Amino acid sequence: MDTVPWMSQLNDAQKEAVQATEGYVRVVAGAGSGKTRVLTYRMVYLVTALGILPENILSVTFTNKAAGEMRRRIRDMLGENSAALVNTFHGFCVSILREDIHRLYYPNRFLIMDTEDQKAVLREIYEEMGITSKDFSYSEILHEISVRKSDDQYVGSVTAPDFSAASPLKAPSDRLSAIFTNYLAKQRKLYALDFDDLIQFVLYLFHTIPEALAKWQERIQYLQVDEFQDVSSRDYELARLLSGKYGNLFVVGDPDQTIYSWRGANIDFINDFDKAFPEARTILLDRNYRSCPSILSVSNSLIRHNVNRIEKQLFPVRESSFRVLHHHARTAKEEGWWIAGKIQSLHDTFGIEFSDIAVLYRANYVSRMIEEALVRNKIPYTLFNGTEFYSRAEIKDCLSYLRLLAFHDDLSFLRVVNLPPRGIGKTRIAFLKERAAESGISLFEAFQQNIGDKIFARTGASEFQIVVQEAEKLVDHVPVSDLLDFMLKQTGYEADLLSGGDEDRKNNIAELKESIDDFEKDAGETTTLADYLNRIAMFTDLSKRERDDSVKLMTIHAAKGLEFPYVFVCGLNEGIFPSQRSRDRRDIEEERRIAYVAFTRAGDGLFLTDSEGFNFDGSQRVPSRFLLNIDAKLFDHDGRIDPVLWNMTRMYERVTDWDEAVPEKPAGAIGVKSRVRHDVFGEGTVIGISPDLRFYTVKFDSIPLPKNISTDFRGLIPVPE
DNA sequence: ATTTTCGAGATTTTT
């Protein structure tokens, strides 16, 4: 029943998936098996063959980038008018809250905090509490906050009118809890929601107000979720609730590609889907269209080392292939140069476009040495790094100007009040904070009320206030882009930028204005400034300018869901990949899945590199255990590795790659993570205990590599806390 | 007395 012309392009399993529109369906789709195609075609099928209205379909993607791509494809097939619903969970929650947050106690207006805003809030809290980021690193605390927020108690307590009365979260028994309570208080004052809240609030809304749930359940008659292996319990609950009425939930994922555990991804949701929904159908897509057999066998050979895994084989469709090549470099610099040289020869000798090549790495900082080599060799590249478009300083500045006008919030105020420098620094801000605290008002209000105080003489304070007042008169009457123009000119920000002669920043701002124009054209008359700001709050990489025909550089996480004919995976060293932070088997398995994702991005060629040298902590760099995991027959080495290095790799491996339950040693109170002192080596931390309890593995502070110390040795004593 | 600038050191992954 090929009612649609493109149906013949699909294999049987794909066809089955596209047509499986009713009920609960799980598609286990291996890397490169055409799942994006299935998801896209399925939406088109729903609309064209079944006559379902686009607004009754929701397709959830993992990133905005993926959402954008899918929207484009669907538009190509169905035409401009078919505004099929493609969104991320977070983006969709913003839509829900825009319509329904007034049903909770919040006003019908909320501000979305991104990670930088969260850090700014933390910075203030730290200042008030007299602690520094050395005591508690921002990222650790943010993680902790996220964890606490997933506690069931949280939802009720934050939305309850008097959240301070909610018991378990309040009692600041320790500093961590104090920080958390403080954070919540600041959030409430700002009417600010962080990423976790977006989903959490929607869940709370659905749990407490049945009419709201019914309304959205009625709207979403067909729900499909991509990258289901990476959903968190919150995402899962949301999907379950939304599909609760019509019972059409279609999920697609690959358990081997779970790489977001640190963000709450839980692999069980896809693995146990059939238990949660006994009537569920499972479809397996196991034909790989993307990669050459050699790349596939290397990837399979690697991932097989994960113990906690459901066995799954991918079958290559493609035939001919080059062998995967590993290069061991003597220095980090040489690693970069080898990659640059290879890229150059791929381009010159084989006529491969630069844009068909990607360099992937575990962490952003690794990109530096690669960049340097590419620049020196005059190879064009585009860096997709952590500082994505919307989080660039100048873009954040612009958005903060706008947000100040829309929300009068402290966060924006603090960012722009002294931008460009107008003499309002620490002391004057402290003055304002005092005033604001006295009267229980916002910093901006305190600023307006005290503008005449002599403390602001000799500063640009009053000029700034006048500009803001003028701009406020314009807010509801001119397009957002004009408003931004006005602010940038009148505050002197633009002049400041021009005098700096920074072309890049100027271009970025021009691009922002363009994207605002686009948005206004799309959204029509009804959008307010606040709407606009909330809509783009989650966009981190919307309009990345990509240089024509250039090599792409990005982290493996950023490469999720993408594919490239030629892929270089660099920095395959212990401590980088797997990351230094992975401490036990579970962490290592996640790292291995990340490597698996990296390898399976490649279609025609895969190159792996590592280098000798020294890590941040001074320890010697050794090749990654992942290189040892791959069956040696399946790939080639270019550059000899000293067997001593391999032995060191095995040493690292022994420390972290044990089976799960690491027995704690009862006597002597020495367990994993406890601090110990050794007669000769000094102080250190126990990072492991051998399964047979024969020895501890101790990382001494003064020695780069961990050492095994017999449990019977008397010279190893615990250090009192 | 305050603010600004400049250089040194550190860095997982992101909605």
Add this chain to the structure above:
DNA sequence: TCTCGAAAAT
């Protein structure tokens, strides 16, 4: 690239 502390500039 971002953060923090000390010197230079207002």
